[in-house]
Amino acid sequence: METHLIEFLGLLVRWLHVIAGIAWIGSSFYFIWLDNSLEAPPPGSDAAKKGVAGELWAVHGGGFYNPQKYAVAPPTLPDRLHWFKWEAYTTWLSGFALLGLVYWLRAQAMMIDQNVRALTPWQAVGIGAASMVGSWIFYDLLCRSPLGKRDGVLGALVFAFITALAWGLAHLLGGRAMFIHVGTAIGTIMAANVFFIIIPGQKRMVAAMRAGTPVDPLDGQRAKQRSVHNNYFTLPVLFIMVSNHYASTYSHPQNWAVLMLMAAAGVSIRHFFNRKHKGVYAWQYPALGAVLLGIVAWWTAPRLVPLPPVQGEVTFNRVRAIIGQRCVTCHSPAPTFPGYTQAQGGVLLHTPADIVQNAQRLYQQVVVTRIMPLGNLTQMTDEERAVLAAWIKAGAKMEP
Ligand code: HEC
Numbered sequence: 403m404e405t406h407l408i409e410f411l412g413l414l415v416r417w418l419h420v421i422a423g424i425a426w427i428g429s430s431f432y433f434i435w436l437d438n439s440l441e442a443p444p445p446g447s448d449a450a451k452k453g454v455a456g457e458l459w460a461v462h463g464g465g466f467y468n469p470q471k472y473a474v475a476p477p478t479l480p481d482r483l484h485w486f487k488w489e490a491y492t493t494w495l496s497g498f499a500l501l502g503l504v505y506w507l508r509a510q511a512m513m514i515d516q517n518v519r520a521l522t523p524w525q526a527v528g529i530g531a532a533s534m535v536g537s538w539i540f541y542d543l544l545c546r547s548p549l550g551k552r553d554g555v556l557g558a559l560v561f562a563f564i565t566a567l568a569w570g571l572a573h574l575l576g577g578r579a580m581f582i583h584v585g586t587a588i589g590t591i592m593a594a595n596v597f598f599i600i601i602p603g604q605k606r607m608v609a610a611m612r613a614g615t616p617v618d619p620l621d622g623q624r625a626k627q628r629s630v631h632n633n634y635f636t637l638p639v640l641f642i643m644v645s646n647h648y649a650s651t652y653s654h655p656q657n658w659a660v661l662m663l664m665a666a667a668g669v670s671i672r673h674f675f676n677r678k679h680k681g682v683y684a685w686q687y688p689a690l691g692a693v694l695l696g697i698v699a700w701w702t703a704p705r706l707v708p709l710p711p712v713q714g715e716v717t718f719n720r721v722r723a724i725i726g727q728r729c730v731t732c733h734s735p736a737p738t739f740p741g742y743t744q745a746q747g748g749v750l751l752h753t754p755a756d757i758v759q760n761a762q763r764l765y766q767q768v769v770v771t772r773i774m775p776l777g778n779l780t781q782m783t784d785e786e787r788a789v790l791a792a793w794i795k796a797g798a799k800m801e802p
Contacts, residue, residue: 405743412503419496423643426489427636433486434633438679440471453477475611483608487601494593501586505579506530508741515576515777529574530583537567537587538594545627553627560631564588564665568658576777577652581661585642588635595628633676637668649773650702660698667694704770709788716792718754718800724789725751728780739779746776754800761798764790 440456443449449457455473459466505512509523513530521529540563550556567587571580603621610617641664645651654660667690674687714720731739734752749763750756757764767774768782769791775782 405741408503408507408741409743412500415496415499415503419493419500422489422492422496426493427640429486429489430629430633430636434676435679436469437471438676443470474617475607479608479611485601485604487596490593490596494589497586497589501530501582505582511739511741511776511779513575513579517778518572518576519574521574526575526579529571530579530586533567533571533583533587534590537563538590541591542594542598545624550627553630556627557631557634561662561666561669565658565662568661572658577654577657578646578649580657581642581645581652584661585639585645588639588642592632592635592639595632599628600625634669634672637672638665641665641668649767649771650704651698653771653773654702660702663694663698663701667691667698670694706770707772707784709769709784709791712785712788712792716789716796718793720789721793722754722757724782724786725757728775728782728786731780732776758798758800761794765794769794 436458439458441458443454443457449470452470453472453474453476454470457468457470459468461467506527509526513526514521514523541560544550544559544563545556549559564584564587568580568584571583574580575583603625606621607617642661645661645664651657651660651664670687671691674684674691677684677687729751731737732742732746733749735745735750737743737745749760751760751764764774768787772787
């Protein structure tokens with residue numbers, strides 16, 4: 403029952419996380435588009451006299467909208483200002499809760515891969531937590547350092563840092579956990595940018611305006627730089643968040659490089675859209691993105707690991723015994739593996755009919771990608787994989 407509650411809580415938190423993430427990234431995309439699409443009002447017009455630097459007209463949902471952006475600020479600030487911060491905070495908080503429920507509470511199954519490093523669950527969780535906090539501290543110092551004044555150099559350094567993080571985690575955690583922790587490190591940087599830099603800076607700006615004292619231009623510059631970073635982070639982060647459905651990416655021997663190629667493609671494609679809002683169609687960027695994605699598609703195509711020759715006869719009973727020993731702990735209606743209350747991935751392997759029905763998926767997971775058994779927790783041997791492969795190649799029959 404307790405484990406079922408944890409699972410159900412996970413469902414609710416995941417639902418919330420997706421909703422909040424859509425609200426955050428949606429509003430972020432909207433404002434980038436808005437900022438890039440503004441046009442200066444005609445000189446001498448009412449808007450220009452009010453100090454409006456850019457405006458546009460839009461139609462949506464049966465209404466007409468006319469947002470205006472002030473060069474500095476309106477002469478008087480209205481009492482009611484919309485801030486756009488809870489989207490970011492809710493996304494991070496729900497994401498953190500989900501990370502805890504799905505990965506940290508089940509570190510043995512979800513984070514540790516004996517073939518990468520034999521960590522204890524506490525070590526794995528510690529590494530995960532350190533990667534989030536440490537990434538923010540390092541990134542923030544980098545932005546504040548003299549290098550932070552040069553946008554291009556800073557962008558390249560941030561990319562290099564994330565690459566180093568992915569490489570390092572790839573040598574400590576299982577592929578899936580490595581991906582998600584690179585994602586949560588970037589997500590933490592994004593939310594912390596909002597919480598520690600952008601919102602406090604805006605608060606100081608508003609307070610100065612209300613008090614009639616000069617506004618520190620550094621606050622505006624910093625907020626702009628950080629929100630541009632957040633904008634380029636969005637596509638890579640969204641890929642990472644859905645990547646756990648695609649074992650070919652995170653289970654690749656050079657999974658950190660696969661991750662960074664996907665991230666580079668995302669950044670490049672995002673750059674195209676940022677330019678396009680300004681009316682520049684820089685097709686070289688999506689072309690570069692497409693080339694990088696093509697490389698990933700080719701590079702992650704399954705290459706079969708050679709299996710040892712099978713000794714003895716391949717019978718269904720033999721296959722059934724192997725699956726009973728290596729898979730059923732997680733793939734039965736009542737799994738015995740700690741923390742699981744239902745058949746994982748919805749796949750049942752406890753009856754002969756279920757085994758036969760799932761033979762092709764089983765081949766994919768055990769022989770091609772070798773993702774199963776998860777983290778090889780049940781210590782399946784290559785000889786056993788060869789037996790399953792031979793049985794499926796011979797037609798996956800229940801007899802003899
Ligand atoms: C320690 C628990 C565990 C063991 C042992 C295990 N699995 Fe899984 N299996 C999982 C989990 C968790 C998932 C769901 C993965 C996901 O959601 O991406 C899964 C998913 C699957 C899937 C569906 C994957 C897909 O996306 O189509 C198949 C097929 C599968 N396992 C086969 C096997 C076979 C065959 C074995 C034994 C050789 C095995 N599993 C052993 C935990 C386990």
